[in-house]
Amino acid sequence: MSVKELGLKSAYVNIKVNESNQANYDIAKESETTDKEESDSGLTLDVQHYELKDSRINYLDESSGMFLRISEFNHEGTGDFSAETSTLKTKTEALVSFAYDSTDYLNQTRLKLDADIAMDLKNMRFSFAENEALINQLPLTFDGYVQVNDDNQEMDISFKTPSSDFKNFMGVMPEEYAKNLDNVETTGNFSVDGKLYGVIDDTHIPKMNIILKSDNASFKYPDLPKAVENINLDAALVNETGLMEDMNLDLEKLTFKIDQDVFAANGKFRDLMGNTLVDLKAKGTLNLANINKAYPIESDMNLNGILNADMTTSFQMDDIEKERYENINSSGSASLRDFSYSSEDFPNPIQIGKAALSFNPGSVDLKEFDMKTGETDAQLKGKIENLMGYLFKGQPVKGNFNLTSNTFSVNDFMVKTTEEETAKKEQKKSPKGEEEAIKIPDFLDVVLNVEAKNVIYDNLKLSNAKGSLILRDETATLKNITTHIFGGEIGLDGSVATKGDTPKFNVDLSLKNLDITQSMKEMELLQNFAPIAKALVGNLSSSINLAGDLTKDLNPIYSSLSGEGLAELINVHVEKNNMPFVSSLNDQLNFVDFDKLNLKNLTTHFEFKNGGINFEPFEFNFNRDIKAKVSGNHSFDNQVNYVMNLDLPAKYLGSDISSNIAKLSKTDLESMMVQVPVRIEGEITRPKIKLDLQAATKELTDKIISEQKEDLKDKAKDKIKGLLGGNKEDTPKDSTQAKDTTSSKKSGEEEIKDKARQALKGLFGDKKKAEEKKEQPEKKTEEKKDQNDK
Numbered sequence: 001m002s003v004k005e006l007g008l009k010s011a012y013v014n015i016k017v018n019e020s021n022q023a024n025y026d027i028a029k030e031s032e033t034t035d036k037e038e039s040d041s042g043l044t045l046d047v048q049h050y051e052l053k054d055s056r057i058n059y060l061d062e063s064s065g066m067f068l069r070i071s072e073f074n075h076e077g078t079g080d081f082s083a084e085t086s087t088l089k090t091k092t093e094a095l096v097s098f099a100y101d102s103t104d105y106l107n108q109t110r111l112k113l114d115a116d117i118a119m120d121l122k123n124m125r126f127s128f129a130e131n132e133a134l135i136n137q138l139p140l141t142f143d144g145y146v147q148v149n150d151d152n153q154e155m156d157i158s159f160k161t162p163s164s165d166f167k168n169f170m171g172v173m174p175e176e177y178a179k180n181l182d183n184v185e186t187t188g189n190f191s192v193d194g195k196l197y198g199v200i201d202d203t204h205i206p207k208m209n210i211i212l213k214s215d216n217a218s219f220k221y222p223d224l225p226k227a228v229e230n231i232n233l234d235a236a237l238v239n240e241t242g243l244m245e246d247m248n249l250d251l252e253k254l255t256f257k258i259d260q261d262v263f264a265a266n267g268k269f270r271d272l273m274g275n276t277l278v279d280l281k282a283k284g285t286l287n288l289a290n291i292n293k294a295y296p297i298e299s300d301m302n303l304n305g306i307l308n309a310d311m312t313t314s315f316q317m318d319d320i321e322k323e324r325y326e327n328i329n330s331s332g333s334a335s336l337r338d339f340s341y342s343s344e345d346f347p348n349p350i351q352i353g354k355a356a357l358s359f360n361p362g363s364v365d366l367k368e369f370d371m372k373t374g375e376t377d378a379q380l381k382g383k384i385e386n387l388m389g390y391l392f393k394g395q396p397v398k399g400n401f402n403l404t405s406n407t408f409s410v411n412d413f414m415v416k417t418t419e420e421e422t423a424k425k426e427q428k429k430s431p432k433g434e435e436e437a438i439k440i441p442d443f444l445d446v447v448l449n450v451e452a453k454n455v456i457y458d459n460l461k462l463s464n465a466k467g468s469l470i471l472r473d474e475t476a477t478l479k480n481i482t483t484h485i486f487g488g489e490i491g492l493d494g495s496v497a498t499k500g501d502t503p504k505f506n507v508d509l510s511l512k513n514l515d516i517t518q519s520m521k522e523m524e525l526l527q528n529f530a531p532i533a534k535a536l537v538g539n540l541s542s543s544i545n546l547a548g549d550l551t552k553d554l555n556p557i558y559s560s561l562s563g564e565g566l567a568e569l570i571n572v573h574v575e576k577n578n579m580p581f582v583s584s585l586n587d588q589l590n591f592v593d594f595d596k597l598n599l600k601n602l603t604t605h606f607e608f609k610n611g612g613i614n615f616e617p618f619e620f621n622f623n624r625d626i627k628a629k630v631s632g633n634h635s636f637d638n639q640v641n642y643v644m645n646l647d648l649p650a651k652y653l654g655s656d657i658s659s660n661i662a663k664l665s666k667t668d669l670e671s672m673m674v675q676v677p678v679r680i681e682g683e684i685t686r687p688k689i690k691l692d693l694q695a696a697t698k699e700l701t702d703k704i705i706s707e708q709k710e711d712l713k714d715k716a717k718d719k720i721k722g723l724l725g726g727n728k729e730d731t732p733k734d735s736t737q738a739k740d741t742t743s744s745k746k747s748g749e750e751e752i753k754d755k756a757r758q759a760l761k762g763l764f765g766d767k768k769k770a771e772e773k774k775e776q777p778e779k780k781t782e783e784k785k786d787q788n789d790k
Contacts, residue, residue, distance in 0.1 A: 002046040002082075011055040046082035051075065064273075069097040084122045087129065090115050100273060110136050124148040128157070138172035139163070152201035163427065164189035166217040166231070188217025188231065204242035211236045226294040230257040247272040258294050261285045275318040278392065283310045288339065305339030305352065311359045311386065312550075325362035329386055332359045348374035348412055366401065374412035377455065378405045386445075391527045396445040396472075403448055408465075409456040438554050440498045444471040457484065460522055467492070474499040486522070488514035488539065489634040496554065503550035511542040513570065526765075528558070528636055530567075530611060531684055536599070538572030546608060558636040559611040567606065572599040597622055606693075612636055615642075625649050638684045646676040 016024045052075045059068040072095050079088035092113045098106040115131035127145040134140075144157035153714035161168050169190035180628030212235045220227035234252040249269040256263055263284030270277040282501040288303040297303075311332030319327040339352035353370040364387050369380035389395035422744075455462040467481030474497065481492035494507030516536045519526050526533065533540070544565035549557045574597045597620070606620035612635035619629045626649065632642030649672065679690040 001044070002048075004048050006047060006050045006053075007053065008051045008055065011052060013055070013057045015057070015059045017061040017063060021063050044082055046080070048080065049076070049078045051077075058332070059145065062475045065100060066099075067099045070097045071226065081121065085118070085120050086120050088117045088461075109324060110134070115142070133159075136172050138168050138192070144196075148527045152199050152204075154199055155206055156195075156197045158195045160193045161191050164191045166214060167218065168191045168192075169214060169217070169233075170219060174376075183222045185220045185222070185227075186218065188215060190214040190217060190233070192236075198242045205244055205247075206238060208239045210238075212261075220294075221296055222611070224293055224296065226259055226290055228258055228294050230258055230262070232256075239509055244273045245271050255344075258290045261287050261288065261290065275316055276392075276576060276683075277314075277316050278388075279314045281312045295673045302342035302349070303342070304341075305336055307334070307336050309334040313359065315388055317567075320386070320393055320395065323389075325385055328362050330359040330361060330388075333357060334359070346373065346413065366399075373410040375404065375407050377407060378403055390443065394443070396443050400447045401449070403450045403452075405452040405454075407454045407456070408450075408452045411456060438498065438503075440471060440474045440476050440496070440554065442474050442499075445473075446471045460485065462490075486515045486518040488512050488541075490514075496550070498554075503552070503554055504548070505550055505556070506547040507545075508540075509544040509546065511540060511544075513539045513541055516540045516569075516572070531634075531638065535574055536569065536572050537575050538599075539570040540567065540572075541570060542567040548608075558700075561608040561611075563608045565606050565608075569599050569602045572602070573597065574599070604665070611637075622646075632680075636683065640680060640682065640684050640687060642680040644678045644680060646678060648674045648676050 011607040012194075014024075027769045052073060055073045057068075057070040057073060060066075072093070074094070075090065075092045077088050077090040080086040090113070092111070092115075094111050095108045096106050096111050097104070097108055110732050112134040113131065115127040115133075118127040118129050120126070125145055125147050132139065133142065139162055140159050140449055141162050142157060142159045144155065146157070147154040166186040166188045167184065167190075170184065170186070191213050192210070194208065196206040196208050198204065198207040200206060214231055214233040216233040218227050218229040218669050219231075232255045234251050236250045236252075237246045237247075237256075238250065249272060251265070251267045251269070254265045258579060261284070263282075263286055265277065265280070265284075267277075267280035286307040288305045288307060291297065309332075311330065311334060312330065315328040315330075319325070331656065334357040336355040338348050339355070342349045348489040350371065353372070354368055355366075355370070356368040358365040362385070363382040366382050369378075371378045371380070379526065380401055380403050382399055384400040387397065390397045437737075445714070448471070450465065450467055450469060452465045453463065455465045462483040462485045465483040468479040470477040475495055476497075477495040478492055481490075483490050489510075489512040491510035491512070492507065494503045494505065494509075497503065511613075513561055516533055516538055519540065520534045542565055544563065546561060546563040548562060549560040551557060599620050602618060602620050605616040607614045607616075607660055610622060614633040615631055617629050617631040619627065620655045621627055627647035629645045630642055632640070632684060634640040634642075678693070680687050681690065682688040
């Protein structure tokens with residue numbers, strides 16, 4: 001069968017081998033056909049040209065922890081596959097990433113290879129002929145062969161750099177780090193000389209001996225004032241057995257010099273593919289200000305300071321994985337002084353006067369850390385338990401630190417965003433248009449004990465802040481946080497977790513004796529929870545337990561809130577003009593004097609539910625003699641729904657009702673109380689007052705009639721006494737008079753109901769109009785006087 005050309009474009013090849021060494025491509029049924037039958041088939045395949053364009057290949061071997069990704073893969077070959085021997089001309093370009101056991105060895109490394117391969121299809125032997133390769137910008141040439149056998153593969157391949165220019169070494173670095181090498185001046189040499197040989201099967205990998213060397217080399221970028229000099233490198237990657245566990249790296253020497261500062265390191269790494277044994281030494285001094293004078297780092301980064309290090313460490317990776325930190329043998333010290341760092345990520349330069357690390361078996365002590373930025377000063381001391389695990393295995397950093405500060409301004413760590421930067425942030429949203437979520441780093445397992453005399457957060461100024469912050473498992477936990485603000489004290493325990501798709505929080509908040517006026521001006525939390533408190537002047541204490549979901553940028557989603565709380569008002573009075581809600585009530589309730597409202601030591605229990613706050617019934621007094629009992633709820637979108645039951649003295653009902661009661665009973669007007677239910681609904685800025693007129697009228701009428709009956713009983717008793725005493729003139733002369741009395745009683749009841757209804761309506765009129773009307777003197781004509789007299 002002759003195939004002229006075969007091509008694949010945008011192919012995605014995903015090869016996976018599970019922990020049981022089963023491959024996802026091994027899906028064919030076992031064949032019962034013998035090898036002889038297959039060989040007698042007589043089919044040959046002639047492919048003249050093939051190509052794979054813009055494709056990706058992933059290879060994951062879970063049994064060994066190996067991952068290989070070849071992306072932006074373009075490969076083509078031209079040859080004659082029908083001949084027993086021929087030459088295959090190939091061209092390959094790709095980005096290669098390789099990781100083994102969670103360690104990245106290659107990351108998006110650009111590979112280019114143009115090679116002619118001599119094919120002996122009869123013996124399945126493939127040999128390198130003319131070829132040229134580039135790894136990033138490092139040139140290599142190859143020689144040797146690969147032999148494909150039935151049960152294994154054999155190889156004997158050697159490679160080396162075609163020249164010894166030190167620029168070859170810089171070429172192997174990723175382009176984003178090496179920058180533009182076109183005009184870089186280099187001296188000295190660099191060479192790669194390697195060999196891969198032996199048998200490859202289920203047990204063996206290629207034996208290898210790869211040597212990297214550089215002697216007395218240097219490089220200097222044309223636009224920078226300083227050079228990196230005295231670069232010496234002697235390293236070898238060796239495997240003499242072909243067994244995975246015998247992969248070793250010897251770093252005999254690594255030195256370089258910038259200006260007068262010299263840095264040196266050496267070490268040995270055994271069993272790179274298994275339980276790696278690390279033995280490393282480092283010593284030297286670096287003036288950080290010289291780094292950006294010798295190497296083109298990010299333009300927005302400005303480093304200064306002197307770094308000194310003299311340390312040794314020895315450990316096995318197995319001890320790190322199993323957290324046997326006591327087996328990590330480290331000693332020495334590192335220090336940093338007069339360090340400063342400027343970046344667009346921080347509004348002010350960060351200055352470290354001095355920092356000192358001491359390396360001990362199993363841990364690193366942070367003996368000193370003195371930092372300033374903007375208004376902030378901070379002193380930090382503590383212990384790091386897993387620095388090597390973080391550096392070599394990507395494990396979480398474990399530590400316990402004490403931070404003290406005279407002034408700690410959170411604003412010093414927040415960047416002001418311009419409109420242009422906001423537009424860029426919008427462009428960084430996910431394809432679905434969602435904002436990138438703020439995440440608590442998963443590599444931190446840290447306890448931070450804080451003590452700060454002054455803390456500035458946004459426009460809030462807190463004093464004597466104490467407590468602990470725990471960062472662990474993508475969760476920030478606050479413990480025993482206390483601080484003074486607004487003349488009182490705030491206590492806080494809680495957590496924020498960003499591990500799942502939806503961030504969540506849970507908090508216990510204690511407020512003690514806070515000045516309400518200041519709190520309502522500065523704390524957005526209280527403004528949302530109790531907007532009516534804007535009209536209060538005095539002090540507040542409260543305990544709140546609250547939980548719910550957070551947005552991607554960690555703001556509370558009010559509809560998800562649940563929890564409960566208890567609030568107590570201390571020495572509070574009302575400033576009705578501070579809040580439209582209260583001033584509106586003041587205008588509509590004629591009998592209420594908010595200046596005399598008594599809220600002293602009022603306590604109420606509330607619950608967060610269904611996107612709002614529900615209040616259990618609480619009581620207080622208007623004008624000392626009007627009792628009110630309030631319950632209901634308000635939502636976070638400023639809708640209120642309250643019921644206020646008033647226990648109202650009859651004297652507030654007007655002269656008509658008062659005189660009526662006085663005439664019919666001996667009851668003191670001050671002691672008669674009437675139940676008046678009032679509903680308050682609508683927007684909190686424009687509440688609607690609704691009186692249950694029918695219930696209130698019945699309550700009032702029943703009380704008046706009840707008093708009438710008592711009064712009639714007394715009169716009846718007097719009549720009976722008169723009759724027994726022989727007073728015949730008091731005896732009714734006929735039945736007509738009795739009927740008139742009954743009729744008069746009925747008309748009196750209706751009259752009382754009407755007057756009660758009108759009196760109650762008058763209580764809920766426009767107070768301003770009522771007061772204006774009251775101020776105007778009554779003018780009565782002589783005719784009206786005569787009519788009234790009659």
